[in-house]
Amino acid sequence: MKKANQVIITDRKMWKDYVLLSLKSPQIASKALPGQFIMIRITPHSYPLLRRPFSIHAVEGESIAIFFQKSGIGTNILGLRKIGEMLDILGPLGNGFGLKGDFSHKKTVLIGGGRGIAPLFFLANSLADRKAEIRTFYGGKTSYDLPLKENFEANGLKVFCSTEDGSLGYKGLITDYFNLEMRQFRPDRIFACGPDAMLKTIADIAAIENIPAELSLESIMGCGIGACWGCVKRLKKDGVTGWFRICQEGPVIPADQIIWAEKDK
Ligand SMILES: Cc1cc2nc3c(=O)[nH]c(=O)nc-3n(C[C@H](O)[C@H](O)[C@H](O)COP(=O)(O)OP(=O)(O)OC[C@H]3O[C@@H](n4cnc5c(N)ncnc54)[C@H](O)[C@@H]3O)c2cc1C
Numbered sequence: 001m002k003k004a005n006q007v008i009i010t011d012r013k014m015w016k017d018y019v020l021l022s023l024k025s026p027q028i029a030s031k032a033l034p035g036q037f038i039m040i041r042i043t044p045h046s047y048p049l050l051r052r053p054f055s056i057h058a059v060e061g062e063s064i065a066i067f068f069q070k071s072g073i074g075t076n077i078l079g080l081r082k083i084g085e086m087l088d089i090l091g092p093l094g095n096g097f098g099l100k101g102d103f104s105h106k107k108t109v110l111i112g113g114g115r116g117i118a119p120l121f122f123l124a125n126s127l128a129d130r131k132a133e134i135r136t137f138y139g140g141k142t143s144y145d146l147p148l149k150e151n152f153e154a155n156g157l158k159v160f161c162s163t164e165d166g167s168l169g170y171k172g173l174i175t176d177y178f179n180l181e182m183r184q185f186r187p188d189r190i191f192a193c194g195p196d197a198m199l200k201t202i203a204d205i206a207a208i209e210n211i212p213a214e215l216s217l218e219s220i221m222g223c224g225i226g227a228c229w230g231c232v233k234r235l236k237k238d239g240v241t242g243w244f245r246i247c248q249e250g251p252v253i254p255a256d257q258i259i260w261a262e263k264d265k
């Protein structure tokens with residue numbers, strides 16, 4: 001059974017709807033894998049009652065970072081927590097992206113939609129350590145949705161941006177931009193995180209092009225540790241179709257195992 005940790009907030013950066021928090025947690029920093037997540041108790045009080053899940057965005061020394069979008073009660077309150085305050089967190093949880101094998105000079109594409117970019121920074125840096133060739137596609141509705149572009153570039157990572165309103169980069173959906181760029185850079189592996197519609201399009205492209213893809217799924221999580229069955233999604237694993245707990249089997253799932261709708265069964 002994992003034990004919760006009290007950790008101190010050591011840094012906070014804020015953009016319009018997005019927040020980057022650094023947390024000192026040697027226990028989690030020493031074990032975390034890209035794609036894993038933590039469950040955070042938003043305040044020391046009983047409201048909101050349930051912890052909320054957040055991807056591990058970065059690991060640096062004894063610290064980890066989370067990057068989140070203010071999208072409801074919990075994330076709005078979390079955005080108000082200040083440097084020096086304590087947070088109660090549980091993790092690392094989940095499986096993480098598949099990084100076994102040789103990635104040297106392997107062409108990898110990372111695709112993040114909005115807050116879905118969160119786990120891809122840790123992943124991109126881990127792939128860079130493994131000498132992979134990396135292209136990160138980062139899409140949002142408008143330029144305000146892409147606050148991490150500079151952070152990727154500061155680490156020498158190539159970022160291809162798109163916005164639906166054309167305020168930054170390619171005008172249109174990030175999946176269309178990726179499809180276009182794939183003519184020059186056909187990846188050996190795809191990793192993605194974002195809204196379901198984006199992930200479904202990537203799964204379709206990956207199936208047509210026969211490229212292995214791993215997708216980090218979101219699900220409403222009550223516990224994060226396999227106890228509540230609140231996070232289930234329909235998957236087809238080893239020939240068995242059924243409801244699987246995303247906090248246990250995922251959150252990273254091979255694209256060809258995901259059943260998006262009844263007709264995909
Ligand atoms: C494994 C995992 C990792 C995640 N990592 C990140 C991350 O790194 N950064 C980030 O910004 N967000 C992440 N999320 C989503 C984040 O957990 C939700 O946005 C958050 O829990 C919403 O809490 P809230 O109290 O602000 O929203 P609420 O007030 O509870 O709800 C507001 C709206 O958000 C929806 N919602 C609530 N929980 C989720 C959820 N888990 N997934 C999708 N929609 C939800 C509700 O249905 C409602 O429409 C992750 C989710 C999962 C499952």
Ligand code: FES
Nearest residue numbers: 224226228229247
């Ligand atoms: S979140 Fe409770 S079982 Fe997955």
